Amino acid sequence: MVNLSVNLAGVELKNPIIPASGTFGYGREYAELYDLNVLGSFSWKGTTGEARLGNPQPRIAEMTGGMLNAVGLQNPGIDAVIEKEVPNIAKIFQGPVIANVGGFSIDEYAENCRKLEDVEQVKILEVNISCPNVHAGGKNFGCDPKSAAEVTKAVKAATSKPVFMKLTPNVTDIAEIAKACEDAGADGVCLINTLLGMRIDLKSRKPIIANRTGGVSGPAVFPIALRMVWDVYEAVNIPIIGCGGVSSAEDAAEMMLAGAAAVEVGAANLKDPFACKTMVEKLPAVCERMGVEKIAELTGAAHR
Amino acid sequence: MKKSLFTLEHARQLTADTYELVLSGDTSAITAPGQFVNIELPGKFLRRPISICNWTEDALMLLVKVVGEGTKELVRCVPGTELDVLSGLGNGFDMSLAGEHPVLAGGGIGIAPLYGLAQRMLERGQTPTVALGFRTGKDAFYLEEFAALGCRLLIATEDGSLGVKGFVTDCIKAVPECDYVLACGPLPMLKAVHALPQLRGGQFSFEARMGCGFGACMGCTVPTKDGYKRVCKDGPILYKEEIVW
Numbered sequence: 001m002v003n004l005s006v007n008l009a010g011v012e013l014k015n016p017i018i019p020a021s022g023t024f025g026y027g028r029e030y031a032e033l034y035d036l037n038v039l040g041s042f043s044w045k046g047t048t049g050e051a052r053l054g055n056p057q058p059r060i061a062e063m064t065g066g067m068l069n070a071v072g073l074q075n076p077g078i079d080a081v082i083e084k085e086v087p088n089i090a091k092i093f094q095g096p097v098i099a100n101v102g103g104f105s106i107d108e109y110a111e112n113c114r115k116l117e118d119v120e121q122v123k124i125l126e127v128n129i130s131c132p133n134v135h136a137g138g139k140n141f142g143c144d145p146k147s148a149a150e151v152t153k154a155v156k157a158a159t160s161k162p163v164f165m166k167l168t169p170n171v172t173d174i175a176e177i178a179k180a181c182e183d184a185g186a187d188g189v190c191l192i193n194t195l196l197g198m199r200i201d202l203k204s205r206k207p208i209i210a211n212r213t214g215g216v217s218g219p220a221v222f223p224i225a226l227r228m229v230w231d232v233y234e235a236v237n238i239p240i241i242g243c244g245g246v247s248s249a250e251d252a253a254e255m256m257l258a259g260a261a262a263v264e265v266g267a268a269n270l271k272d273p274f275a276c277k278t279m280v281e282k283l284p285a286v287c288e289r290m291g292v293e294k295i296a297e298l299t300g301a302a303h304r
Numbered sequence: 305m306k307k308s309l310f311t312l313e314h315a316r317q318l319t320a321d322t323y324e325l326v327l328s329g330d331t332s333a334i335t336a337p338g339q340f341v342n343i344e345l346p347g348k349f350l351r352r353p354i355s356i357c358n359w360t361e362d363a364l365m366l367l368v369k370v371v372g373e374g375t376k377e378l379v380r381c382v383p384g385t386e387l388d389v390l391s392g393l394g395n396g397f398d399m400s401l402a403g404e405h406p407v408l409a410g411g412g413i414g415i416a417p418l419y420g421l422a423q424r425m426l427e428r429g430q431t432p433t434v435a436l437g438f439r440t441g442k443d444a445f446y447l448e449e450f451a452a453l454g455c456r457l458l459i460a461t462e463d464g465s466l467g468v469k470g471f472v473t474d475c476i477k478a479v480p481e482c483d484y485v486l487a488c489g490p491l492p493m494l495k496a497v498h499a500l501p502q503l504r505g506g507q508f509s510f511e512a513r514m515g516c517g518f519g520a521c522m523g524c525t526v527p528t529k530d531g532y533k534r535v536c537k538d539g540p541i542l543y544k545e546e547i548v549w
Contacts, residue, residue: 045522060513
């Protein structure tokens with residue numbers, strides 16, 4: 001019997017599989033399909049202070065090995081989520097929930113996290129300083145180590161819950177940003193958010209996505225995410241949630257070997273709504289083949 | 305919604321770019337005409353959403369127009385091919401709101417869901433008039449099938465090569481007593497039908513580029529008078545009074 005449990009900054013997950021923010025809503029649609037309690041956790045849709053309508057259509061484009069999206073953080077706002085979604089989450093998932101929190105100012109990040117302080121199911125705050133599809137003063141907080149550290153500090157001061165900073169790959173040195181977050185008190189990091197990309201329609205000669213650019217995700221980005229998790233593991237001592245193109249239990253194990261303590265699964269859910277459930281079911285056999293009794297042993301094993 | 309394997313039983317070419325596909329499989333998740341399926345295709349990351357033309361307990365009929373790589377791949381499948389299908393997606397038409405004599409208005413490949421809809425309305429004792437628009441007579445398909453259902457059939461083509469010269473709106477104007485429409489077709493057609501003063505109400509089926517097809521990714525949301533709605537989950541059928549053009 002393989003032990004699948006992992007620990008994220010003191011929060012025990014029964015397995016390392018976590019549906020990634022933005023691909024799982026607030027759990028409602030998937031709860032119609034399977035019992036979400038098989039999951040280690042889930043990261044809810046990026047939630048901002050005010051409700052956001054998101055970007056104009058089209059928001060989606062396809063590519064070989066993946067997709068692009070520019071949804072633009074459409075969400076009902078933190079107060080509506082606490083009022084309407086949290087009670088429903090209590091019914092469909094009894095495990096620890098990761099609350100993905102967005103913001104357009106340092107104060108907004110802190111205020112949103114403060115509002116979640118008394119929401120019991122939320123065990124980890126995942127602070128999104130990396131959405132490529134919104135333009136807050138033209139700059140992501142996640143692109144500059146100093147800004148990333150400032151957000152981390154402000155959020156840490158506003159909450160007693162573990163704080164994981166969600167990082168963008170659209171930087172020269174992601175390890176530097178991760179280190180800045182660690183030094184500012186982050187309990188962990190989650191990487192990667194989507195890579196900035198675009199597609200152009202040959203007929204109209206215009207970008208397919210109305211926002212022009214979108215975030216690239218899917219199996220094609222897996223090696224990039226893996227490399228970045230590797231680099232960050234070398235640079236920090238806080239736990240890493242590995243995210244980016246994970247499509248199978250084998251990918252999840254590989255991500256852990258690179259340094260991830262747990263794994264988020266994004267685009268794969270959109271192609272196969274049962275992707276995470278299937279991964280959880282297949283992980284024990286993958287571990288057995290690898291001769292591993294406790295999956296947590298895989299974390300960073302490729303570095304040793 | 306259900307995820308299951310369907311087997312392609314046969315494919316029939318209807319026009320230069322339009323095909324009828326019959327698949328066998330478990331259709332139990334399909335609850336209303338106007339719903340759609342989302343089909344996984346080899347080599348494509350995203351599934352392809354296709355409107356349901358008709359269904360029985362164990363068979364699914366689709367009309368597919370080749371518009372890109374995915375649909376090309378789909379119509380190339382040979383009988384016996386197994387396809388991974390999410391079935392029973394979307395809200396579908398609400399026949400109970402349509403009255404005794406609604407018009408079913410379709411343009412091009414948008415006529416697909418109207419076939420299963422017409423059949424079920426007739427079974428319920430409603431008497432729909434079917435108005436179909438095509439660019440030219442050569443693009444027209446499924447006319448015999450609709451006629452065989454026994455409903456009144458009106459045809460319009462843009463060049464007048466078949467039926468009346470004009471648009472599907474001209475067909476609807478020819479039925480002035482009709483005050484309720486169920487429509488599926490290209491956006492300009494939907495907009496023109498929506499603007500007809502004779503209508504007290506109607507249901508309009510929308511298309512969108514979708515990520516998941518089951519309401520999770522927010523990839524296909526559109527503004528309505530009732531707030532933002534997901535075309536895949538809250539639609540694809542939107543109601544006359546809520547639509548924002």
